[in-house]
Amino acid sequence: xxGPLRPDLAEKLAGAAGYGVDLDVPGMLWGALVxxxxxxxxxxxxxxxxxxxxxGVVAIGAEDLPRLLPGREGDRERPAFPTDTIVYRNxxxxxxxAPTLARAREAARAxxxxxEPLPAVVDVESRxxxxxxxxAAGRPEIAAHVRARHGDVEAAFRDxxxxxxxxxxxxxxxxxxxxxxxxxxxxxxxxxxxxTSTQSPFGVxxxxxxxxxxxxxxxxxxxxxxxxxxxxxxxxxxxxxxxxLAKAAGRPVxxxxxxxxxxxxxxxxxxxxxxxxxxxxDGRITARRVRLLLDVGTSLPGRDFTTGYSIGFLxxxxxxxxxxxxxxxxxxxxxxxxxxxxxxxxxxxxxxESHLEHVAREAGLDPLAFKADHLWQEGDTTPLxxxxxxxxLRTAFEAARGLAAEWRRSAPPGHGIGVxxxxxxxxxxxxxxxxxxxxxxxxxIDQAERDIGSGSVLVGLAAVAERRSHLxxxxxxxAYADTAHAxxxxxVFGSRTVGALGRAVDEALVEILGRLGARLAARGPVTLxxxxxxxxxxxxxxxxxxxxxxxxxxxxxxxxxxxxKHYGRSGVIDEHRVLDGTxxxxxxxxxxxxxxxxxxDRDTGxxxxxxxxxxxxxxxxxxxxxARAQVEGGVGMGIGTALTEEAIxxxxxxxxxxxxxxxxxxxxxxxxxxxxxxxxxxxxxxPFGAKGLGEPPIIPVPATIASAVRDxxxxxxxxxxxxxxxxxxxxxxxxxTEQGP
Amino acid sequence: xxxxxxxxxxxNGRSVDLGxxxxxxxxxxxxxxRLALKGTKEGCRTGSCGACTVLVDGKSALSCxxxxxxxxxxxxxxxxxxxxxxxxxxxxxxxxxxxxxxxGYCTPGFVxxxxxxxxxxxxxxxxxxxxxxxxxxxxxCTGYAAIVxxxxxxxxxxxxx
Numbered sequence: 001x002x003g004p005l006r007p008d009l010a011e012k013l014a015g016a017a018g019y020g021v022d023l024d025v026p027g028m029l030w031g032a033l034v035x036x037x038x039x040x041x042x043x044x045x046x047x048x049x050x051x052x053x054x055x056g057v058v059a060i061g062a063e064d065l066p067r068l069l070p071g072r073e074g075d076r077e078r079p080a081f082p083t084d085t086i087v088y089r090n091x092x093x094x095x096x097x098a099p100t101l102a103r104a105r106e107a108a109r110a111x112x113x114x115x116e117p118l119p120a121v122v123d124v125e126s127r128x129x130x131x132x133x134x135x136a137a138g139r140p141e142i143a144a145h146v147r148a149r150h151g152d153v154e155a156a157f158r159d160x161x162x163x164x165x166x167x168x169x170x171x172x173x174x175x176x177x178x179x180x181x182x183x184x185x186x187x188x189x190x191x192x193x194x195x196t197s198t199q200s201p202f203g204v205x206x207x208x209x210x211x212x213x214x215x216x217x218x219x220x221x222x223x224x225x226x227x228x229x230x231x232x233x234x235x236x237x238x239x240x241x242x243x244x245l246a247k248a249a250g251r252p253v254x255x256x257x258x259x260x261x262x263x264x265x266x267x268x269x270x271x272x273x274x275x276x277x278x279x280x281x282d283g284r285i286t287a288r289r290v291r292l293l294l295d296v297g298t299s300l301p302g303r304d305f306t307t308g309y310s311i312g313f314l315x316x317x318x319x320x321x322x323x324x325x326x327x328x329x330x331x332x333x334x335x336x337x338x339x340x341x342x343x344x345x346x347x348x349x350x351x352x353e354s355h356l357e358h359v360a361r362e363a364g365l366d367p368l369a370f371k372a373d374h375l376w377q378e379g380d381t382t383p384l385x386x387x388x389x390x391x392x393l394r395t396a397f398e399a400a401r402g403l404a405a406e407w408r409r410s411a412p413p414g415h416g417i418g419v420x421x422x423x424x425x426x427x428x429x430x431x432x433x434x435x436x437x438x439x440x441x442x443x444x445i446d447q448a449e450r451d452i453g454s455g456s457v458l459v460g461l462a463a464v465a466e467r468r469s470h471l472x473x474x475x476x477x478x479a480y481a482d483t484a485h486a487x488x489x490x491x492v493f494g495s496r497t498v499g500a501l502g503r504a505v506d507e508a509l510v511e512i513l514g515r516l517g518a519r520l521a522a523r524g525p526v527t528l529x530x531x532x533x534x535x536x537x538x539x540x541x542x543x544x545x546x547x548x549x550x551x552x553x554x555x556x557x558x559x560x561x562x563x564x565k566h567y568g569r570s571g572v573i574d575e576h577r578v579l580d581g582t583x584x585x586x587x588x589x590x591x592x593x594x595x596x597x598x599x600x601d602r603d604t605g606x607x608x609x610x611x612x613x614x615x616x617x618x619x620x621x622x623x624x625x626x627a628r629a630q631v632e633g634g635v636g637m638g639i640g641t642a643l644t645e646e647a648i649x650x651x652x653x654x655x656x657x658x659x660x661x662x663x664x665x666x667x668x669x670x671x672x673x674x675x676x677x678x679x680x681x682x683x684x685x686x687p688f689g690a691k692g693l694g695e696p697p698i699i700p701v702p703a704t705i706a707s708a709v710r711d712x713x714x715x716x717x718x719x720x721x722x723x724x725x726x727x728x729x730x731x732x733x734x735x736x737t738e739q740g741p
Numbered sequence: 742x743x744x745x746x747x748x749x750x751x752x753n754g755r756s757v758d759l760g761x762x763x764x765x766x767x768x769x770x771x772x773x774x775r776l777a778l779k780g781t782k783e784g785c786r787t788g789s790c791g792a793c794t795v796l797v798d799g800k801s802a803l804s805c806x807x808x809x810x811x812x813x814x815x816x817x818x819x820x821x822x823x824x825x826x827x828x829x830x831x832x833x834x835x836x837x838x839x840x841x842x843x844x845g846y847c848t849p850g851f852v853x854x855x856x857x858x859x860x861x862x863x864x865x866x867x868x869x870x871x872x873x874x875x876x877x878x879x880x881x882c883t884g885y886a887a888i889v890x891x892x893x894x895x896x897x898x899x900x901x902x
Contacts, residue, residue: 005840012845013833015780015820019846022779176881178784178792178846227782227846228881259785453844453882625840629887633843636884660789660879667876668885 020197039653146581151322156287160279179227182256200491207236231339263658267338385574392617416712422699426692427494442475495692507564605727619684634697753822791878801857843882
């Protein structure tokens, strides 16, 4: 390739890329939010008069909604502002806009919120100290209940040679995109327009329509450059408030969260408690029982998908003939649960990997051999009864195991080597459409998404088109438009961009190449190239300028155009095994095995990752540069989940560490060099057999590091993160009773 | 008697009148909203993330913790002025060559911080020390790997005669 590694390098390095926070339009006002002072309470009044008394200030609350949205009724379950009950601390209860940010902040502070506090439910274990019984499933604080079972679980546990029972706990983690949520809204007549930093313009449109009770056709969402997403910008956040302020003010309004507000209002992957029981007989897993209590904050009943989805990840990619699983999504007085790069999957992988390693040790077996014996391969069946599709995890695992043995030979005392695995499925179920236009200058791809940094849009879609057409990358341009002009796409999340949107691009391009092939009466494949600065069409050993093959009608239309759509299908699970709730089948099977070397300080419990290697089944590598970058970035983020990141709430529901000094993400010195190896040939659901790669790299990291910590000092840590406090506690618990390396 | 000269500083080589800047205004806000130099990014506003790093008289500074009036008479270089700064230009070229960014939000801060370190250290100090001094700049996308590769390429460049 001769062009730049990514098409956005020059613009971003010039400081010229406009993100949501950079939006500045003439005459705009600055918005600010008024936040609830308690985690739970009866709202008796919001006095906006002191704010409105300030010059140039517009202030709105729940009572203004009928005036701003006459005849409209938004979703009562998620109103823009609460009318009677506060359900989490810092829930926005009103919003203000002013000619300056300082004035807006002053106005927000001037608003008085009258609340009668109610007892808050903050911690799921305190709420259900004896674990919820069957009667809990219908209670309002249970947002979801899932249960599945297969085989004679009781008999398997009765007849087992070894039974291991453990409890695991994981912490709340925040996406920490460095750019806060920010948008500028503008309302003219019936046109509600918002420019915003988002992973999903169409998702924001859908949310805004639902929250404000507007038809989607009157809302236009335009994406900006996105300063990191990681799941945190996958749904609407500040947009409804900004639009309401703009409507009230009759002027554009900018609303951006402060970084403190990012944490205070932020949607995080919330804490969980998991009970795991495993029965082993003659070196084989004969049965597993997994029970999950997942804190989902103020997520709405019926909208939680994580519980059902993560149960599969808690069983892990291991042959399990008999099982019983049950999960409760528990509502608490915290902000709603939000996705964070492979939502809850790294935590699940940590729990199942640490548990099965412990099981193997208790049964007197070699943990890695025990895992290798049980890892799924194509032809196996998942516990929920879905046939396993081509899956390279076993190949990745054996490579990791070999490297771990090598590293172990050279590791100094106090160091440990760990191996961990994670699995995932490319989320191609959500739909994507793209329009491809071919002209003598090259290919243009029209679609809805802004690149969120991963390169999946700007590099991934172009690489798919390059691979299909053979046209050099610098002749392929990925364009975007707002929701009024672009074809629909669900969003840049779920590792789905190349898999789903890429398939749409490929389908459109195949149609165009097919049309050209028919005109040439080609017998073999048709590809494109560049000769004398112009696109040529190649087939059967010859080449013709595209210009000579374009009809006058196509020339008038601006080129050959075709649209592609991809609405993927996932596999099927055995519904007989499902007793309650919704479980999900996988579209394809993607996974990784990682190796870490850590140094552990026995006295302080601090853990340093010394070196790291990742082996990933990606089906087919579409772009080597961005693929490697995704793995490096995912591992870097996973080191935070493993070692430091934890949003902590007080018993009253106050977030005690709303800032980057106290919520610590990895710094440059804390991420070691990462060796990346791809396993190809196990085809996935994406174009050319590609599998998603945005999320998988973070999944095995906490498990791998925990395994290395145990190898180093014998500490079996059953909670995330593995901070010094937890490591020293585990060390003192196991001191003298467990062997080191 | 003539009126005292208004307070001034230079930003990317251009003279800027600070007369209207309130005493409490942060350099970050002056750059972004008064001078429309949006390349300098606002992250935490508490000095924890490094996204707002600029050069003040050739030394890297967190513009969110710098009051504009306290740099009167100084020369400020932002990412927009980096091409005209020898170290800034080198760092930008290194980032481009290895593709050392993803979302790009931390990039201006990293480029300016690294340019400042190169000026400060010249050829002295070890590579590890250089990396340690970059610990105040956070990146959530890259796992820092590509940024370290960019820094290493500058190091190699320096080692050559």
